[in-house]
Amino acid sequence: MDTRPIGVFDSGMGGLTAVRQMFRLLPGEDIVYFGDTGRVPYGGRSAETIVRYARQDVAFLLGFDLKAIVIACGTVSTTALDVLKRENAIPILGVVQPAAKAAVRASKTGGIGVIGTKATIRSGAYEAAIRAIQPEAKLTAKACPLLVPLVEDGRVKRGDPVTERVVEEYLSPVRAAGVDTLVLGCTHYPLLRDVISDYMGAQVALIDTGEEAARAAAALLGEGDMLNDPAREGERRYYASDSAEDFAATASLFLGSDITDCVERVAIETYPSEEKA
Amino acid sequence: MDTRPIGVFDSGMGGLTAVRQMFRLLPGEDIVYFGDTGRVPYGGRSAETIVRYARQDVAFLLGFDLKAIVIACGTVSTTALDVLKRENAIPILGVVQPAAKAAVRASKTGGIGVIGTKATIRSGAYEAAIRAIQPEAKLTAKACPLLVPLVEDGRVKRGDPVTERVVEEYLSPVRAAGVDTLVLGCTHYPLLRDVISDYMGAQVALIDTGEEAARAAAALLGEGDMLNDPAREGERRYYASDSAEDFAATASLFLGSDITDCVERVAIETYPSEEKA
Numbered sequence A, B: 001m002d003t004r005p006i007g008v009f010d011s012g013m014g015g016l017t018a019v020r021q022m023f024r025l026l027p028g029e030d031i032v033y034f035g036d037t038g039r040v041p042y043g044g045r046s047a048e049t050i051v052r053y054a055r056q057d058v059a060f061l062l063g064f065d066l067k068a069i070v071i072a073c074g075t076v077s078t079t080a081l082d083v084l085k086r087e088n089a090i091p092i093l094g095v096v097q098p099a100a101k102a103a104v105r106a107s108k109t110g111g112i113g114v115i116g117t118k119a120t121i122r123s124g125a126y127e128a129a130i131r132a133i134q135p136e137a138k139l140t141a142k143a144c145p146l147l148v149p150l151v152e153d154g155r156v157k158r159g160d161p162v163t164e165r166v167v168e169e170y171l172s173p174v175r176a177a178g179v180d181t182l183v184l185g186c187t188h189y190p191l192l193r194d195v196i197s198d199y200m201g202a203q204v205a206l207i208d209t210g211e212e213a214a215r216a217a218a219a220l221l222g223e224g225d226m227l228n229d230p231a232r233e234g235e236r237r238y239y240a241s242d243s244a245e246d247f248a249a250t251a252s253l254f255l256g257s258d259i260t261d262c263v264e265r266v267a268i269e270t271y272p273s274e275e276k277a
Helices: A016-025 A047-061 A074-079 A081-087 A096-106 A118-123 A125-133 A147-152 A161-176 A189-200 A209-223 A244-255 B016-025 B047-061 B074-079 B081-087 B096-106 B118-123 B125-133 B147-152 B161-176 B189-200 B209-223 B244-255
Strands: A006-010 A031-035 A068-071 A111-116 A138-143 A181-184 A205-208 A236-240 A263-265 B006-010 B031-035 B068-071 B111-116 B138-143 B181-184 B205-208 B236-240 B263-265
Touching: A006 A016, A006 A047, A016 A031, A016 A209, A016 A244, A031 A047, A047 A068, A047 A074, A047 A081, A047 A118, A068 A209, A074 A081, A074 A096, A074 A111, A074 A118, A074 A125, A096 A125, A096 A181, A096 A205, A096 A209, A111 A118, A111 A125, A111 A161, A118 A125, A118 A138, A125 A138, A138 A161, A147 A161, A147 A189, A161 A189, A161 B161, A181 A189, A189 A205, A189 A209, A205 A209, A236 A244, A244 A263, B006 B016, B006 B047, B016 B031, B016 B209, B016 B244, B031 B047, B047 B068, B047 B074, B047 B081, B047 B118, B068 B209, B074 B081, B074 B096, B074 B111, B074 B118, B074 B125, B096 B125, B096 B181, B096 B205, B096 B209, B111 B118, B111 B125, B111 B161, B118 B125, B118 B138, B125 B138, B138 B161, B147 B161, B147 B189, B161 B189, B181 B189, B189 B205, B189 B209, B205 B209, B236 B244, B244 B263
Parallel strands: A006 A031, A006 A068, A031 A236, A111 A138, A111 A181, A181 A205, A236 A263, B006 B031, B006 B068, B031 B236, B111 B138, B111 B181, B181 B205, B236 B263
Antiparallel strands: none
16 A cells, blocks of 8 residues: 555646546545646647746656656646656656547547647557557547637537637547547546537447546556555545646636635746756 | 847737838837747736736847837737836837727727637737827627737738738727728738728728837837837847748748847746846
């Protein structure tokens, strides 16, 4: 048994979709979450800047005595995971490998779509991970830069004409390619599940990267005898780089529960962003 | 005559619409521009974070021997101008006062609309500035949180179905209020001038806040005998907090000219963000 908390971070609020799954799969675990709401979104920034920001996010979390870190962010997982693993001894899980495995498992035809931020699609990381398992997979990838701003603006419901129009535009080449599985390659996207599923059709399996990362974390900790007592109720603390009040107010949309009084602001820019020797 | 450069800053690329007007109105002036592309957009962030970021932007510019600073950003002008003026001796111009004067001058009916980011509309700064000149003005203000992401994504042209749908949604209450003048209260919005004008109708005057700020800067420097020789061609240097290459590539959209090799990256998070004593 390992009673230390798990660290989780994201560019903003999206990673809370993974935290919600961790509540379900890892109820006894303490969680320390950092959301970089003062610098969200990451997905349109350069790889260099994403790596610098991710180093600061990890440096903040390492101030706690953690047993593992989950990168609940598609952009960081696709663009900075290798650097972060190389520079840190603590186990670090991204969302790419678990989602790639789940997509290959789910697909009957090998036709798999991947959607994500510009940085995620530019990296090609999901495609590489899927091809490493199933070389003959037929992949269709599409960058969807407006989906994070839409989710952060709370425009996630069926019937929102702008969201429906944007989803249709991004997904039309993916639907036309005839995929039977679609990787939601950004932890914001599960909030758009209804709109995306309506457009793609119920026969297309949607892979929730946050959920798969939570499953992978549960498996990793279980195999290493690193789980906390599952009968206890885990403590959760939240940190954000913009206003704690604003974070708490929006977090309910993602978590389905109130976290007022559990959020603190962090001056993330004061943490080291340079390469570790 | 004062040969020192003018400093200009914005949360990202939008302030370049003001710089373009400065080329025209102040051709002899040297300009140092900073765009905080590593942390754009500001408009959805808390007032506290906007003030901290604006302090760092000014601290970076003060490393040059400047004669004045133009805040080419609606969000900073509405949310942090008073703090920045109080804490710094250098003349600092925002976009609010010049735009308010221009709006009152342009309006025949006193019906004036104001659009901007969430932070800008929350501040009420444009409305207060307009009412200070014309207390009986009939004002309609509307936050337009998706317009900056659309502009930064390059979706500015007539015929873009998403942009047209978003503009229609935001502006329908403004049009219904029967305004004859609309303040484009964010320096990104002039790039959407065609789409906005098509929806509002040609009879509605659009106030370009960057253009008005450039005019106010020209007037301030002219009155104080602080202009450089207008016969020379000013030098322009650009700094950005994300990739210099990405900045140069997108800047052409705003400036209509190529600035490759004139851009450098700045580690803006290393500049002081705390209140000045």
